[in-house]
Amino acid sequence: MKIVYTGLKYTNYDPGLGLSFEHNSVLGALNKTKGLEIIDFPYERILELGRERGNAELLDLINKEKPDLFLAFMFTDELLISVLEKIKEQTVSLAWFSDDHWRFDNYSKHYAPHFSWIITTYSKAVDRYIKNGVKNFIHSQWAADCDIFKSNYDKQNSGPDVSFVGAWSRPRQKIISALKNKGINVECYGSGWLNGRISSDKMVEIFSSSKINLALNPAPGFLNKNSLGRLLFRRSMDKIVPDFNFWSNFKSWIHRGIPQIKARHFEISACGGFLMTSMADNLGDYYKIGEEIVIYKDIKDLIDKINYYLKNDKERKKIAEAGYLRTTNEHTYEKRFEEIFKIIFK
Numbered sequence: 001m002k003i004v005y006t007g008l009k010y011t012n013y014d015p016g017l018g019l020s021f022e023h024n025s026v027l028g029a030l031n032k033t034k035g036l037e038i039i040d041f042p043y044e045r046i047l048e049l050g051r052e053r054g055n056a057e058l059l060d061l062i063n064k065e066k067p068d069l070f071l072a073f074m075f076t077d078e079l080l081i082s083v084l085e086k087i088k089e090q091t092v093s094l095a096w097f098s099d100d101h102w103r104f105d106n107y108s109k110h111y112a113p114h115f116s117w118i119i120t121t122y123s124k125a126v127d128r129y130i131k132n133g134v135k136n137f138i139h140s141q142w143a144a145d146c147d148i149f150k151s152n153y154d155k156q157n158s159g160p161d162v163s164f165v166g167a168w169s170r171p172r173q174k175i176i177s178a179l180k181n182k183g184i185n186v187e188c189y190g191s192g193w194l195n196g197r198i199s200s201d202k203m204v205e206i207f208s209s210s211k212i213n214l215a216l217n218p219a220p221g222f223l224n225k226n227s228l229g230r231l232l233f234r235r236s237m238d239k240i241v242p243d244f245n246f247w248s249n250f251k252s253w254i255h256r257g258i259p260q261i262k263a264r265h266f267e268i269s270a271c272g273g274f275l276m277t278s279m280a281d282n283l284g285d286y287y288k289i290g291e292e293i294v295i296y297k298d299i300k301d302l303i304d305k306i307n308y309y310l311k312n313d314k315e316r317k318k319i320a321e322a323g324y325l326r327t328t329n330e331h332t333y334e335k336r337f338e339e340i341f342k343i344i345f346k
Contacts, residue, residue, distance in 0.1 A: 001341075002037045004062060005030060007073030009042040013238040022073040024200075025145050025263065026096070029333030030071075032147065039065055043078045047237050055083040062087050069094060069344070074111065076235045084114040092116045092344060100125035101281065102255040106234070106248040112137075117344055122260060123282040138343055141286065142263035143333045144270035148200055151272030151324060152208040159209025160187040161310055164216055166264065168192025171218035178299045184306055186214070207271035211316065212306055215264045215277035219257030227253070261286070266331045269293065269323035274316050276305060286331060292323040 005027055011017035023042075030038050041061060046054030058079075062070060070093040072079060087093050095115040097108045100122035108125070109132050112118045117136045120126065129137045164176065167190045179186050189195045189206060198206070207213055221227055230253050234243040243249060259280035265287075268275045275293040277283075287293045294309065296302035309316045 001035060001069065002039070002065060002067040003030065003069045003071055004039045004041060004058075004065060004067045005071045005073075006041045006043060006058065006079075008075055009044050013044065013047060018197075021263065022096075022098075024148070025143075025333060026073055028148075029143075029145055029337065033334060033337060039067065043075060043237070046078045051078070051080060051237075054078075055080045059083050059086055062090050067091055071096070072115075074098070074108070076237055078237055079111070081111070081114050084111070088114065088116055094119065094340075094344065097121070097125075099260075100128075101258040101260045102252050104128055105251040105255075106243075106245060107252075109134075119340065123285075138340055140336055140340060141261060141331075142266055143331045143336045144263070144266040144327055146270050146328055146332050149204055149207070149267040149270040151270070152205065155205055155209040156272060159206060160185070160211070162186045162212045162214060162306060163189070163206050163210040164214040165189045165198070165203055165206060166216060169218075170221055170224075172216050175216055175218060175299060175302070179303060179306070182303050184303065203267075204271055207268045207273040210273060212276055212309060213268045213273040215262065215268060215275060217259050217262060217278060217280055219259070222253070222257070227256070230256075265293070266327055269320075269327040269331075272320055272324045274309065274320040275323055276302070276309070287323060287326060290319075292319060292326050294319065 007022045007027065008020040009023050011020045027038070027040060030036055039061070041058055045057065048054070049057060068091065070087050070091055072094070073096045084093065093115045094117045095111060096119045098121055100108050100120045104125055112129060112132070112134045117138060118129070118134060119138045119140050120129065121141050123139060126137060126139050162184060164186055166172065176186050176188060187195065189198045191197055231246060231249050232242065232244065233240050259278060261280045261283055265275065265277060265283065276296060277293065279295050289295050294305060296305050
């Protein structure tokens with residue numbers, strides 16, 4: 001099968017931030033799948049040429065290569081709707097929308113009708129797509145690239161008691177401060193924390209070696225400058241531009257607090273790490289709560305459960321092992337794309 005893929009190469013178009021998640025994980029998984037020929041057309045090419053010329057070059061590529069599938073990992077307004085309609089006439093086109101819990105109203109629903117198929121990772125978006133006349137949808141989910149995120153048994157339980165990997169935010173800082181005030185030492189890694197950003201190899205080591213790995217996904221603040229700015233501005237490729245579609249932006253703004261499943265849930269478990277997190281969307285459909293991962297309800301519950309599982313090594317290791325087996329058996333990108341292709345090409 002020949003696939004033309006388009007998406008960000010670098011995080012937020014910034015090479016200084018490293019390769020994007022989708023480039024590493026989604027495109028990476030496709031490149032490793034037997035029987036697929038992948039042609040990568042990164043959004044950076046559209047940024048380089050300008051939207052009109054970049055989209056024209058993409059359409060020429062589709063006409064020349066005649067792929068079986070065009071797959072776009074959606075970001076902003078890189079793709080012209082007129083071009084998407086022409087691509088849909090030439091081949092099967094598929095859009096992956098990763099933030100439908102809050103970007104449905106002011107983004108996804110406007111692009112979805114112009115693809116043959118769409119993927120959403122938000123369970124409740126399914127009914128909303130149906131109401132908007134989109135019939136060819138797939139509810140899929142993040143996963144783990146097990147060539148990158150893999151268990152290191154030699155390192156297990158040799159690292160921090162509790163760790164968190166992810167960018168600093170005020171709501172996350174509030175949780176970490178509450179833990180430290182109760183005498184729980186948490187090692188934090190990522191932009192904004194004292195330890196800073198870490199490599200993928202170091203991340204895997206942390207996930208494998210920590211006794212407890214936190215996946216913190218608290219609701220963002222609504223009244224800060226960045227959040228309020230979403231009411232009147234939007235991202236257009238690498239720029240922020242005015243956007244006066246206030247009502248749709250308002251609906252997007254109020255939905256930002258909906259907890260969503262992240263790739264981190266799968267990546268920690270793929271490394272054999274013990275995962276403790278808050279409930280998100282339909283997370284219970286992917287893991288058995290209390291048997292494969294542990295959920296906390298609030299900060300007090302988080303503190304109690306950290307103290308409990310630090311004292312109960314056998315139970316903690318049993319849960320981590322069960323989460324690892326679930327992930328490696330069911331939640332890999334190879335499995336995800338196998339399911340997706342079966343639906344599209346049945």
